[in-house]
Amino acid sequence: MACNVPRSRKSGVGPRARSPLMLPHPHGPPGCGSLRRPTPRMCCGAKPSRGGPKRHHNVGMDVARATLRACEWRGDDAGAQSQVAKMRLRGDRVDEGCYESAIGSCVKPRNAAMAKTLLQWMQDDGVPLRAGACRRLAALHARRKDDVEMMELVKTMRKERLGLEPAVATRACTLLGKKQRWKDGLHVMEWLEEDGVEMDLRAYNAAMDACARAGRLDACLMLLRRLKEAELKPDKYTYTGVFHAAAEAKCPEIAMECLQELKENELPDVHAYTAMVEACGPAEDGKMAQAVWEEMKLAGVFPSSRTYACMIQACGACGNVLQAVRYFREWKAHLMMEDPELKKGPKSRLWLGKSSNYVVSALVGALGMCQAVQALHDLVITLKEEKIVLDIVAYNHVMEVYSRHGDWKACTSLLDTIETYGLTPELLTFEILVKACLKAGELDNALLVEKRMKKHGMQPSKKLYNWISQALCKEGRCTHAMQLYGTMKAKDWVEYRTYHDLIKALAKAGFPFKAEEVLSAVRAKGMVPETVSYVLLIESFGKIGLFKEALRIFYGISKAGNRPDTASYAAIIRACGYARNVWRAHSFFQEMQSEGLKPNTFTWNAMLTACSRSNECDLAEDLYKAFQACSTPQVKPNFWTYNLMINIYGKGGRLKEARSLFRLMEDQGLPFDAATFNALMNAYVVHGQPGEARNLYDMMSDRNIAPTAPTRTIMERADRMLQSSVREA
Numbered sequence: 001m002a003c004n005v006p007r008s009r010k011s012g013v014g015p016r017a018r019s020p021l022m023l024p025h026p027h028g029p030p031g032c033g034s035l036r037r038p039t040p041r042m043c044c045g046a047k048p049s050r051g052g053p054k055r056h057h058n059v060g061m062d063v064a065r066a067t068l069r070a071c072e073w074r075g076d077d078a079g080a081q082s083q084v085a086k087m088r089l090r091g092d093r094v095d096e097g098c099y100e101s102a103i104g105s106c107v108k109p110r111n112a113a114m115a116k117t118l119l120q121w122m123q124d125d126g127v128p129l130r131a132g133a134c135r136r137l138a139a140l141h142a143r144r145k146d147d148v149e150m151m152e153l154v155k156t157m158r159k160e161r162l163g164l165e166p167a168v169a170t171r172a173c174t175l176l177g178k179k180q181r182w183k184d185g186l187h188v189m190e191w192l193e194e195d196g197v198e199m200d201l202r203a204y205n206a207a208m209d210a211c212a213r214a215g216r217l218d219a220c221l222m223l224l225r226r227l228k229e230a231e232l233k234p235d236k237y238t239y240t241g242v243f244h245a246a247a248e249a250k251c252p253e254i255a256m257e258c259l260q261e262l263k264e265n266e267l268p269d270v271h272a273y274t275a276m277v278e279a280c281g282p283a284e285d286g287k288m289a290q291a292v293w294e295e296m297k298l299a300g301v302f303p304s305s306r307t308y309a310c311m312i313q314a315c316g317a318c319g320n321v322l323q324a325v326r327y328f329r330e331w332k333a334h335l336m337m338e339d340p341e342l343k344k345g346p347k348s349r350l351w352l353g354k355s356s357n358y359v360v361s362a363l364v365g366a367l368g369m370c371q372a373v374q375a376l377h378d379l380v381i382t383l384k385e386e387k388i389v390l391d392i393v394a395y396n397h398v399m400e401v402y403s404r405h406g407d408w409k410a411c412t413s414l415l416d417t418i419e420t421y422g423l424t425p426e427l428l429t430f431e432i433l434v435k436a437c438l439k440a441g442e443l444d445n446a447l448l449v450e451k452r453m454k455k456h457g458m459q460p461s462k463k464l465y466n467w468i469s470q471a472l473c474k475e476g477r478c479t480h481a482m483q484l485y486g487t488m489k490a491k492d493w494v495e496y497r498t499y500h501d502l503i504k505a506l507a508k509a510g511f512p513f514k515a516e517e518v519l520s521a522v523r524a525k526g527m528v529p530e531t532v533s534y535v536l537l538i539e540s541f542g543k544i545g546l547f548k549e550a551l552r553i554f555y556g557i558s559k560a561g562n563r564p565d566t567a568s569y570a571a572i573i574r575a576c577g578y579a580r581n582v583w584r585a586h587s588f589f590q591e592m593q594s595e596g597l598k599p600n601t602f603t604w605n606a607m608l609t610a611c612s613r614s615n616e617c618d619l620a621e622d623l624y625k626a627f628q629a630c631s632t633p634q635v636k637p638n639f640w641t642y643n644l645m646i647n648i649y650g651k652g653g654r655l656k657e658a659r660s661l662f663r664l665m666e667d668q669g670l671p672f673d674a675a676t677f678n679a680l681m682n683a684y685v686v687h688g689q690p691g692e693a694r695n696l697y698d699m700m701s702d703r704n705i706a707p708t709a710p711t712r713t714i715m716e717r718a719d720r721m722l723q724s725s726v727r728e729a
Helices: 059-074 077-090 096-103 111-124 131-144 147-159 166-180 183-196 202-211 219-227 236-249 252-265 271-280 283-298 303-317 321-338 354-367 372-384 392-404 408-420 427-439 444-453 464-473 479-492 494-507 513-524 533-541 548-557 566-578 582-594 603-613 617-629 637-652 655-668 674-684 690-702 707-727
Strands: none
Touching: 059 077, 059 096, 077 096, 077 111, 077 372, 096 111, 096 131, 111 131, 131 147, 131 166, 131 707, 147 166, 147 183, 166 183, 166 202, 183 202, 183 219, 202 219, 202 236, 219 236, 219 252, 219 566, 236 252, 236 354, 236 617, 252 271, 252 283, 271 283, 303 321, 303 354, 321 354, 321 372, 321 707, 354 372, 354 392, 354 674, 372 392, 372 408, 372 566, 392 408, 392 427, 392 566, 408 444, 427 444, 427 464, 444 464, 464 479, 479 494, 479 513, 494 513, 494 533, 533 548, 533 566, 548 566, 566 582, 566 603, 582 603, 603 637, 617 637, 637 674, 655 674, 674 690, 674 707
């Protein structure tokens, strides 16, 4: 753009043509001819000399710079970008200052995309990157909490040899500390030293805060040593970072030493004393924290809500519930004395405000840690009687303790209190209530929570849906679970565990085809189903007599890229048993061994079950002997194995072998159940020995084993046989 040279009125176009530099006089009426001519200035801001020739000056550039500075102050990123685009379109030279102001306008709206566009324009125009633009970019990344871009900016400043400024380093260390990247914060401090930049106390404090958040006391002490070597004087903020690190590392002795150093330089403030109380914690049964508390009061420093919270936490860690309650009452009394009128809420209730979250949450945690649920309940009743209303966060903490103990009624009552006070429950509030109901086994009450959520305009979250779905599956309420599954599937909210529980519930309830549909959905999402899901499907198809479907599922394990394990073979062997196909079961048993899988107790028992259903006594005896021959401490016959063999011997009329196995179980101390007695008693009744069955029934009563329905049926037959024999005699 060419420089606009002031022209006389005569050189213009028309009778009173205005020059571009002739502006309306501020005191003249609009539209009048009263004009003023601005004084031309040089680019450096000085007036031109009177003697020499006047230098041309672009006043439009001054207006553009002022506009960009105003956009930066207002945070008008769109206006700044539009101004820079117009300047580039006109061919004006956009210098470093213009670009810095334009980038600064992106800080308040946190518009990183526009900042990148402006940086690209800078590169295209050949404008070098300066420290001013870097400072504004650092402020932008700090507002957006973008630690990755912040580190890239720091590396770019070192690469371009701009000199890493302490202000940028301070912002970088603060952000990296919040992101738990304390090592990168130390790297930034090392780069400051390597670049020869004069060290700044604020940068050190930010780096120490980053290390303190991660609990790295050693790194904090190293930075403190370097700070002193650089002849910088540590202040109370420096030592506060050390106190926080000592609290995380549980080193109160080091914190006490640093407190003495701080008192030699200046008086600690409430934040330093609070961090010191937190560092002492439960050390020496809370005596160190109590000593710091007394010292703070003697120094005339009034404790804050956070200080009271730390003292209550220390008492809770020591198990001193009474002292924790005393501190809470003292805090409440001081809070009321400060300004009781400002704390009044609607309907003359007392609202403690956000500061109550720290203290109430600390007291709730202390009472929960000491298992003092009754004391917590009394506290809630007291606050209710005094018409004191807490913040919703504090109520959530109270409800969390109730939920941990499964007290769903107290959680429901607390939710009623929250609604009575006019507070809006959060999603977390309802999640805690549902968790308490499910822990207490109150599934129906958990289902009612959804209606209360809709009353507040909320929808259940993904977590809630999965919890309720899993609870429905465990109780076997498959119809409701499938309805909920349809809603979750539409939102893509189904978790892997929910899929598994649903397959398990449907398979056990006798709906294998529905379970297979869910299994197909798992595969469609790219997830690998567990082998247990296939096992459940095989057993479910086998129980209802669909042996071919069970075979299809079994062979589908290999097609899905999995290898059938012993549980899979045991399931297909049981399916063969339900189909009374014992020789097919035996072929699978041999196939499993050829694949290098060793049978376990469940596999042996599955094979014996198939023999029992097919009345193959000889094959069962051979398998039983083979099982005994290869038994190990981990794989050996259990009471169910003996029950099966007693049943098989009884069906085959081999009562002596059955009775000998019964005595062997007594000798080995294996537990008896009703199935053991039922198998042997049925064998005696079938082979015409009802008296032996009666003796076994008396033995069963002596051992306090409750008779089952089959037991009563067997004994009715035995009694009829005894009565008929008496009549015949």
